[in-house]
Amino acid sequence: xxxxxxxxxxxxxxxxxxxxxxxxxxxxxxxxxxxxxxxxxxxxxxxxxxxxxxxxxxxxxxxxxxxxxxxxxxxxxxxxxxxxxxxxxxxxxxxxxxxxxxxxxxxxxxxxxxxxxxxxxxxxxxxxxxxxxxxxxxxxxxxxxxxxxxxxxxxxxxxxxxxxxxxxxxxxxxxxxxxxxxxxxxxxxxxxxxxxxxxxxxxxxxxxxxxxxxxxxxxxxxxxxxxxxxxxxxxxxxxxxxxxxxxxxxxxxxxxxxxxxxxxxxxxxxxxxxxxxxxxxxxxxxxxxxxxxxxxxxxxxxxxxxxxxxxxxxxxxxxxxxxxxxxxxxxxxxxxxxxxxxxxxxxxxxxxxxxxxxxxxxxxxxxxxxxxxxxxxxxx
Numbered sequence: 001x002x003x004x005x006x007x008x009x010x011x012x013x014x015x016x017x018x019x020x021x022x023x024x025x026x027x028x029x030x031x032x033x034x035x036x037x038x039x040x041x042x043x044x045x046x047x048x049x050x051x052x053x054x055x056x057x058x059x060x061x062x063x064x065x066x067x068x069x070x071x072x073x074x075x076x077x078x079x080x081x082x083x084x085x086x087x088x089x090x091x092x093x094x095x096x097x098x099x100x101x102x103x104x105x106x107x108x109x110x111x112x113x114x115x116x117x118x119x120x121x122x123x124x125x126x127x128x129x130x131x132x133x134x135x136x137x138x139x140x141x142x143x144x145x146x147x148x149x150x151x152x153x154x155x156x157x158x159x160x161x162x163x164x165x166x167x168x169x170x171x172x173x174x175x176x177x178x179x180x181x182x183x184x185x186x187x188x189x190x191x192x193x194x195x196x197x198x199x200x201x202x203x204x205x206x207x208x209x210x211x212x213x214x215x216x217x218x219x220x221x222x223x224x225x226x227x228x229x230x231x232x233x234x235x236x237x238x239x240x241x242x243x244x245x246x247x248x249x250x251x252x253x254x255x256x257x258x259x260x261x262x263x264x265x266x267x268x269x270x271x272x273x274x275x276x277x278x279x280x281x282x283x284x285x286x287x288x289x290x291x292x293x294x295x296x297x298x299x300x301x302x303x304x305x306x307x308x309x310x311x312x313x314x315x316x317x318x319x320x321x322x323x324x325x326x327x328x329x330x331x332x333x334x335x336x337x338x339x340x341x342x343x344x345x346x347x348x349x350x351x352x353x354x355x356x357x358x359x360x361x362x363x364x365x366x367x368x369x370x371x372x373x374x375x376x377x378x379x380x
Contacts (some may be wrong), residue, residue: 003193010365019214020181025128025131025132026357027094027116027128027131027132028093028094028095028131028135028292029064029093029094029095030056030091030093030116031090031092032090032102032115033089033090033091034061034091035060035061035091035108036057036061036088036089037061038057038058038061040052042056043066046127046169054226056081056082058083059082060085060086062093063082063086063096063099064093064095064096064099066073067099068099068103069102069103071099071100071104072103072104072203075078076104076107077315079100079103079104079106080280081355083100085110086357090105092112094114094135094311097112097114097309098135099171100139102142102144102291103147105140106193107140107306110222110307110308111281111285111307111308111309111310111353112308112309112310113279113281113310113311113312114309114310114311114312115312115314115369116311116312116313116314117134117314117315117316118313118314118315118316124151124152124153124315125152125153126149126152126154126158126313126315128313129149129152129161129313130159130161132147132311132313133161133162133164134164136167136168136311137164137165137166137310138166139167139309140167141166141167142307143166143167143309144167144169144205144307144308145165145167145168145169145308145309145310145311146169146170146171146172146284146285146287146288146308146309146310146311147162147165147168147170147171147172147311147312147313148171148172148280148281148284148310148311148312148313148314149172149173149174149312150172150312150313150314150315151174151175151314152173152175152313152315153211153293154173154175154183154186154212155183155187156190156191159187159188159191160190160191160194163194163198163200163201164198164200166202166203167203168201168203168204168294169203169205169206169288169308170204170205170206170207170284170287170288171204171206171207171208172207172208172284173207173209173210173212173213174208174235175210175211177312181215182212182214183212183213183214183342185214185222188214188218188219188222188223189218189221189222190211190321191222191223192222192223192225192226193237195225195226195227195293196225196227197224199227201226201227201228201229202227202228204226204228205228205229205231205288205291205292206229206230206231206232206233206284206287206288206291207223207226207229207231207232207233208232208233208234208235208273209223209232209233209234209235210233210234210235211235212326216234216249216326216328217249219232219234219252220232220234220249220252220328221250223248223249223328224251224252227283228332229243230291230329230332231269231290231291231294231327231328231329232271232328232329233273233287233325233326233327233328234254234279234325234326234328235324235325249328250327251330251331252330253328253329253330254326254328255268255269255270255327255328255329256329267286268290268324268327269287269290269325269327270327271313272286272290272327273287273325280312281310284310285308285310288308289327296328302306
């Protein structure tokens with residue numbers, strides 16, 4: 001905004017900065033509902049509220065300050081009323097869920113989902129992702145985690161940071177038609193190498209990746225180092241859609257969609273992902289259950305026993321365009337044998353030759369050999 005001063009002939013320009021944003025992440029304490037303040041509550045019925053209702057409102061208002069031991073002292077008979085009230089009013093935050101998960105791990109819901117939105121539509125960098133990774137990496141190892149990241153610019157640092165989540169069982173990385181920029185194929189290769197060398201992703205069975213402008217073959221080669229990965233969905237990139245598609249990439253086999261499955265036949269990943277009647281969190285849960293059936297040998301954790309938490313980080317204001325997802329699966333027993341037989345890369349062979357050559361003792365030529373006596377005589 002500019003303003004012209006006729007008396008002096010000067011033009012004043014006013015600039016405004018962006019909205020101030022706190023550097024302290026607030027996603028763990030945010031909920032879609034609003035908890036009622038006990039001091040401002042007004043009873044709408046006849047008479048006054050019951051003592052039990054007053055106690056529940058006071059406990060819900062201060063539940064984030066409670067310790068798991070305090071909830072255990074109440075007993076599940078009363079703690080369940082707080083838990084149910086938080087779900088009914090949509091005020092269950094990640095911090096509150098963590099307290100209940102530590103106090104009553106067997107009584108809470110088997111699957112809990114949290115939706116996190118970035119406020120600014122222009123913010124393409126996932127600023128809250130480091131905090132999310134830090135909290136998820138501290139969960140109990142008996143749990144499994146589903147993580148979905150949509151419409152953000154991701155780089156190799158973000159991919160490497162995801163390896164800190166030991167409980168990660170399903171990962172969805174989506175970007176609509178690569179409009180935010182492409183990711184180099186070397187990032188996926190380095191990601192897979194980091195996972196293989198660091199022994200990470202010991203529970204990751206499902207991965208959905210795209211559209212970052214990377215070919216299927218590069219994605220599948222990079223994730224082949226993931227130890228227990230069974231099911232991979234690759235979003236077709238609009239920039240490489242004209243390339244020839246193959247039905248087999250190494251140990252990865254293309255799963256062709258069923259034209260009209262019978263009611264008794266189990267749905268494939270294509271129908272699960274394209275179902276418009278289920279949420280994204282429910283789709284990820286179904287895909288994980290399907291991957292347990294594809295895993296060879298069978299998993300040690302049964303699908304009806306585990307406890308899981310699903311977290312979705314979405315950039316608000318950008319819509320995901322559903323592209324065709326190509327699904328690939330592999331037999332882990334055959335994949336391990338292929339990795340064991342896979343030859344060393346040419347670059348590694350060259351490094352090994354250089355290392356051996358540097359360890360060899362250098363030899364002096366005969367024409368350059370000098371007697372010690374003659375050498376000392378030159379100084380006399």
